[in-house]
Amino acid sequence: MTSHVRIVGTGLIGASLGMALTAAGFRVSLDDPSPTACRLARDLGAGMLATQLAPGDDPQLVVVAAPPDVVGAVVVDSLRRWPTAVVTDVASVKQTILDSVLASGLDAARYVGSHPMAGRERSGAAAARRDLFDGRAWVIVPHAQSSEEAVRAVREIAVVVGSAVRVMPAREHDEAVAAVSHVPQVAASVVAACLRDLPEPAVGLAGQGLRDVTRIAASDSRLWTQILAGNAAAVREVLVNVRAQLDEVVDALASLSAGEAEGALGTLSRLLEAGNLGQARIPGKHGAAPTAYAVVSVLVPDVPGSLARLLTDMGDAGINLEDMHLEHGLGQPFGVAYISVVPASAEPLAETLTGLGWRLHD
Numbered sequence: 001m002t003s004h005v006r007i008v009g010t011g012l013i014g015a016s017l018g019m020a021l022t023a024a025g026f027r028v029s030l031d032d033p034s035p036t037a038c039r040l041a042r043d044l045g046a047g048m049l050a051t052q053l054a055p056g057d058d059p060q061l062v063v064v065a066a067p068p069d070v071v072g073a074v075v076v077d078s079l080r081r082w083p084t085a086v087v088t089d090v091a092s093v094k095q096t097i098l099d100s101v102l103a104s105g106l107d108a109a110r111y112v113g114s115h116p117m118a119g120r121e122r123s124g125a126a127a128a129r130r131d132l133f134d135g136r137a138w139v140i141v142p143h144a145q146s147s148e149e150a151v152r153a154v155r156e157i158a159v160v161v162g163s164a165v166r167v168m169p170a171r172e173h174d175e176a177v178a179a180v181s182h183v184p185q186v187a188a189s190v191v192a193a194c195l196r197d198l199p200e201p202a203v204g205l206a207g208q209g210l211r212d213v214t215r216i217a218a219s220d221s222r223l224w225t226q227i228l229a230g231n232a233a234a235v236r237e238v239l240v241n242v243r244a245q246l247d248e249v250v251d252a253l254a255s256l257s258a259g260e261a262e263g264a265l266g267t268l269s270r271l272l273e274a275g276n277l278g279q280a281r282i283p284g285k286h287g288a289a290p291t292a293y294a295v296v297s298v299l300v301p302d303v304p305g306s307l308a309r310l311l312t313d314m315g316d317a318g319i320n321l322e323d324m325h326l327e328h329g330l331g332q333p334f335g336v337a338y339i340s341v342v343p344a345s346a347e348p349l350a351e352t353l354t355g356l357g358w359r360l361h362d
Helices: 012-023 035-043 071-081 095-104 148-160 170-193 208-218 221-230 232-257 264-279 306-316 343-355
Strands: 004-008 027-031 061-064 086-089 113-116 137-141 164-167 294-301 323-328 334-341
Touching: 004 012, 012 027, 012 035, 012 148, 027 035, 061 071, 061 148, 071 086, 071 095, 086 148, 095 170, 113 148, 113 170, 137 148, 137 170, 148 164, 170 208, 170 221, 170 232, 208 323, 221 232, 232 264, 294 306, 294 343, 306 334, 306 343, 334 343
Parallel strands: 004 027, 004 061, 061 086, 086 113, 137 164
Antiparallel strands: 113 137, 294 334, 323 334
């Protein structure tokens, strides 16, 4: 069992991991080029400062949570600095780091890459959360020389902080995250960038759909520049496919604009239907197979305690909430709560809420 974990880098992921491991009983020491960031992470409960340790109090596991453009060098330095410790990292691109380790000539058996699929639009230790990894995938990326002991050590911390462990090779990982993480970031940023010069009255019409599509566009642009640069080849390959499909849409819309509708509607319909099929493949609750839920829409007054009362009424009725999202009414003092439940619970829920005075939204 690992008892002493050194975290190198105390941003959002590093500080959140320190908080979770400390709460689980691990000794966590913190290191960061910024003394202020390190002290902030300590004050938030992420662990002790590495400078407070006695000489020779070396870690058994080192987790490198440095920025993407330097993480390879920090991993190599960690392998050299602690010759008996297992070293992992939490970067979102794995092949370039593995290449750096193998080229270093150091003991590569002690290195296992990893990637917790967790994050927030905000960055830095101030945004850290102890529960950041709960229910999230944590990809362990061993290579041909990784020792079983090293893999076990990384798996241990992933499980302890509540993650669901997945294992895959580095290149396969990079290709996967290009499609499910990196390209969605680019797409959200492109859509949001189109809003910059839009007239204010037009922006004022924005609804929940635009908010959903552009939510991650608020992410740290410097961090994402480094991530995209580190996974450039895989991201480019996915974007080429996206561009080809967008070109088909543009051509179809051009035909419709010119009054030449033959074939254009079919092109648009096929793309939208393909989108339905792709969206249906996204894993459901707790990573299980996608599940079709029924949705009950409820008007919620925009006053303190309204949402809490709604959820309490659901709980008192013995109905489990599977998912929920809120849509705020434009210029209205209420929102709409879209409550997802198993189909058999939809009608009883609607009857219960109506009986308690809630207004349903058709």
